[in-house]
Amino acid sequence: MANPTYQLLQFETLRGWDVDDHQAALDVYVSTCGDMDDPIWASLCQFAKSGPDPKEFFERFFTPVLIDDGKDxxxxxYFEPELRGSRTRGGRYQYPLYRMPSDLSAPWLTRREIEETDALGGQGLEIVWIDDPVDVFFLQVQGSGRVRLNTGGMIRVGYAGANGREYSSVGLELVNRGEFQAHQVSADVIRDWVRDNGDAGRELLWINDSYVFFREVNEVPPDKGPLGAMNRSVTPMRTVAIDPAYVPYGAPVWIEKDGADPLDRLMIAQDTGSAIRGAQRADIFFGTGDLAGREAGKIKDGGRMVVLMPIQAAYAMLPDIIE
Structure with a gap:
């Protein structure tokens, strides 16, 4: 990890700060701030639950801090996929979501080795059988999702662990092969390419050695988002996944996303992911289902991310702070 630098900012320098819905951000902040053990954060959480003016709360008790590790x-x-599945194998339902094996060691078998040799078959680890192997792959990339059962009803699955292998981007692989230009690649493009290319499609998925195992999380109500890294439901367009090496879980984070559809918004750092590495790397949660997936797939933009730190904690970073 590069040695980061910290720059204190003023709220008036945050693009669009005055027009955001600070109450919406405060509601999401309160949903997980009670899990933050540090006494400074705990005292702020207690006050946040008393119903303060939301904008005044953030401006009075926090300082915007720009954390820079030298990377753009x-x-x-990201989003929560919704898949079609069955509790029993049969017909089109041939592709399992697996629980974590009890004897797993890291690093374990690669994705290719697991699927080519049926390494997990016959152990009773199947949670549910899915009708599309590409949907299984993308569910593993997202880390959580919902499965609509053929018998009615729905189950939710969440990340339980992985095989300890490095994640590789199949989209980047298609760009490197000259199949597409970088701006053309999306989840739908990858999905169609895999389905249209038979064995070559399967081989493409196997370049990603990482393999994810799941657990059922049906204690989460259907109207709530999936569980994030804090083991609490995440909220569409208010939850952001960050690198916890730089940003504390539960911290308010101001997003200034550039691109075709700019976004300035106060979000809460409630999640992470294997591809989220760096002080200025963030993944925005868009919600559940195909529409959310299409919107999430469009996003690959620059900008800046500013962490709102308690004033005492911000000044405790001295002498690393740049005034």
Whole structure:
């Protein structure tokens, strides 16, 4: 990890700060701030739950801090997929979501080795059978999702662990092969290419050695978002996944995303992901289902991310702070 630098900013320098819905951000902040153990954060959480004026709360008790590790900012989007499945194998339902094996060691078998040899078959680890192997792959990339059962009803699955292998981007692989230009690649493009190319499509998915295992999380109500890294439901367009090496879980984070559809918004750092690395790397949660997935897939933009730190904590970073 590069040695980061910290720059204190003023709220008036945050693009669009005055026109955001600070109450919406405060509601999401309150949903997870009670899980922050540091006494400074705990006292702020207690006051936040008393119903203060939201904009005044953030401006009075926090300082905007720009954390820089020398890498350009990158914003992407993620979502909760909704798949079709069955509790039993049969017909079109041939592709399992697996629980974590009890004897897993890291690093373990690669994605290719697991699928080519049926390494997990016959152990009773199947949670549900899905009708599309590409949907299974993208669910593993997202880390959580909902499965609509063929018998009616729905289950939710969440990340339980992985095989300890490095994640590789199949989209980048298609760009490197000259199949597409970078701006053309999206989840739908990858999905269509895999389906249209038979064995070559399967081989493409196998370049990603990482393999994810799941657990059922049906204690989360259907009207709530999936569980994030803080084991709490995440909120569309207010939850952001960050690198916890730089940003504390539960911290308010001001997003200034550039691109075709700029976004200035106060979000809460409630999640992370294997591809989220760096002080200026963030993944915005767009919601559940195909529409959310299409919107999330469009996002690959620069900008900047500013962490709102408690005033005492911000000044405790001295002498690393740049005034």
């Amino acid at each position: 900012a990158l914003f992407t989007g």
